[in-house]
Amino acid sequence: MVVRLSLPLSGAGVIVTRPPGTAAALQRLLQRQGAEVVLLPGISLRAIEAADVARRELGVAARADGLIFISPAAVKFAWKLLPSLRLLKRSALCAVGQGTALALARAGRRNDVVVPDSSQDSEGLLAMDALRGVRGQDWCIVGAAGGRDVLAQGLRRRGARVRLIEVYRRAAPRWSRLHFARLETAPKPLILLVSSAQALANLATGLPAGLVLALRAAELVVSSARLAGLAREHGFTRIHVAESALSPALAAAAVQALARHRL
Incomplete structure (x- = not known):
């Protein structure tokens, strides 16, 4: 992988948890900022x-x-x-x-x-x-x-x-071995983006134990203070609150989270 250090999310693995079929715009935005994006749906609609x-x-x-x-x-x-x-x-x-x-x-x-x-x-x-x-x-x-x-x-x-x-x-998401493999091989640090309480619960309770630990160690970006409180209940500690659930707000919070991680 070529790391483009001039971009704000270069070298980071950003996990997008939006439902299948709804993540394309956010994925493109993150990739334009240098992130390697991992699609891991937290919920299915x-x-x-x-x-x-x-x-x-x-x-x-x-x-x-x-x-x-x-x-x-x-x-x-x-x-x-x-x-x-x-x-x-x-x-x-x-x-x-x-x-x-x-x-x-x-x-x-x-x-x-x-x-x-x-x-x-x-x-x-x-x-x-x-x-x-x-x-x-x-x-x-x-x-x-x-x-x-x-x-x-x-x-x-x-x-x-x-x-x-x-x-x-x-409904609960349908994960495959490919999802798990992409998460396991994603570059570090990991930044997890979550804008749904049910998606957060599905990720925290439904993934294999080793992957749950990896997510808890990640920088977590949530879309509201309420979600931040729920995340703490699920064992997350590195929590950042975005201004909203819109793609630009989540991407901006991811950039800030990575900058703080690298201080």
Whole structure:
């Protein structure tokens, strides 16, 4: 391998844990900065079996007072089920984080999306004015089963009627010996990028013991302070918090983590 010392991530192995089919842009960005990228999906996203039910529920959601998408995947799967969502006019449209807002923009909704100003999470969205005066309103949360219930609880406490619509499901990743071999031979130091609590848990509990130890010794970049706390519970100690889960933010945090490692 030729090490290009002029690039900020030269000589490092950067582990990308995004779901299969979603990591290409981040991978290219990291490679342009000199990293050797290892793709190790921490989670798999799959279509739900009850697609007809979800499609009907999305049709009802189109008449709600507010519609919240919890992730870029929620946008992707919902639009696939009901493309006419792009024509929504009545409902307030909200996104949990800049990544989800970007997915909505790519789907045709650019200028009317409520997105957190501060923390890019459920708490940040609940702090926005658009979600304060919701008493008596109907709100729909579009995502997957098994996530955090912060938004639904918060809206219900404020007097809203809340419907949860599952448009995809999370599943454990399918790893192969090739994944393990790439991780074992990746250049050191290792930098691990994680933006999902379930992905973090899958990595910390599902990999062979030796590889888990290798990851715990890596520089870990997470996309939120909440994930940093979960990472400590899983035994990680070298933790860096990125500004968001967007690719540029994760890459910038990886550069900073490597610079600190080399001090």
